[in-house]
Amino acid sequence: MSHPLNTPLGRFGIVTSEDGPDGCLASIPAGAMTNPLTGAATIAPLAMLVDHVGGLVNHHRRQDDEWTVSSELALEVAPSALDVVATAPDVPVVGTSRPFGPKSDVALALCEFTHRGQTVATGTVRSCYISAPASLTPFPDGPTGPLPPGSLSDRMAVEVAESGGAAKVLLQHQDSVLNNSLNIVHGGVSAMALELVGSAAVNDGRGDAPMHTASLRVNFLRQFRSGSESRYVGTALRVGRRSGVADAQAVGPDGAVAIIARLTAYLADTR
Template sequence: MRESTHHGPEPRLGLTFSQNGDGTVSWHQPVADQFVDPSGRFATGALAVLVDSGLGAENHRRRPEGMWTVTTELRLDLLARPREGSTGLGVRTDHLGDDGHCLTTRGDVLDDDGEVVAAGLVKSMEIAGVVDPDDYDDEPPWPSALAPGTLAEVLCLTVDHHDDGPGDTRAVEAVIAPEPALANPLGNLHGGVFAAVAEVAGAAVFPHERDVSSSSLDVRYVRQIPLVGPVTVRAEALHDGRSWGIAQAVTRDARGRVCAVASVTVYGRR
């Protein structure tokens, strides 16, 4: 078997996959420092690439012949943090179907003792004429190339706080450096990376005195996110109550058009 040429965010985050005898695919992600955001919080967003890749792969392998797939929607709900001492996470998938235009798979993120820590859903649109899908399907499993550091370091991310949100509220701008290893096979920013950064920026909008526990992440991908330069994800609060908050995170292209938008819901009393 030829060596893998994939150098995307999956191996950078330590994600690996293996083919099972029954034709299914098993995914694994180690629990390490890449789950820690700049505030020291366990970041739900660190699960986004695992969910996007694992569930998206189930959609991709069921696509019609000659077609490619791109993620259009991603949802991730944190149910519990990985238990103390956990060494890794896996994915259990449930493909829901294909309506002739989009494929949908839901699934669970499992701790190494089989406990569910998160639930996810990925919707993928079928498109033609993008790349050679058969050549990509021949890509063998890649080795883990887990980059050391926290989530911001692994994703080449800087986070800045501002006071120019609506009504002089808090806003956060997270800037992703144009690191080629954060790209998808088409050379644009990987959808799971945007989701991860949106969750980090969205949670950071809320005051540090709040014990923030990110509970859900809902992403819509409108168009490709170019990675020819730094990518800015701006998050602003839509609701900042005593017990929970909602933030919106957006990234735009050079023409000011929305490329992707995410809703981040956090729970935790002030």
């Protein structure tokens, strides 16, 4: 199922093939995308896909009076992932998910991501069940079709900001297409942005010796809304010769931290 282009899923070309409580399957065109902060190839679209397929299978396990919100997600990336996707950038990455363990007030989904049959990443999404909101913003109906042109930053409505220091910053502009049914920024969009600023922080000044993202762990603390002061901030905690660790935060228009992430990267080496 192709999603309307005026939805978060359609904006990034996600196609959902299977959709239910026992498992979900979807794909995203991850090739030819670059980090607006570095100009380098990025695995950030996989963060969007793990949020979608993992969150979706959890969502389908809800009761009639329940709704789901993501509380945390994790992505583990194979060292060769970028190279595998780059060899056939027009082929989408396919993500599958399945429930893990019994459902209670929370649920956990396991995810796997492949490119032409080769596993490039795994992931998990944990969702909390809340009382169904009295009102939800439905995804609008609209045309489906080829993915619209534009860079990753165009589709995410982000802009590189002058940080005045070592931190790497992306501003999150308002764009209603990027909001979920709770009318806040879609969790997958935020997860992508946190990967972008985190990986840029560990690669600052590395030139031709880049580190590739190996893991991304995201905790959703509160609702994140776009606005003139909304931003993603990545800060390197430690960068060595072969590995680096960064913290990343999504800061809302009120100045409160809404989402946090920890990113680990390693020197590119696919031997």
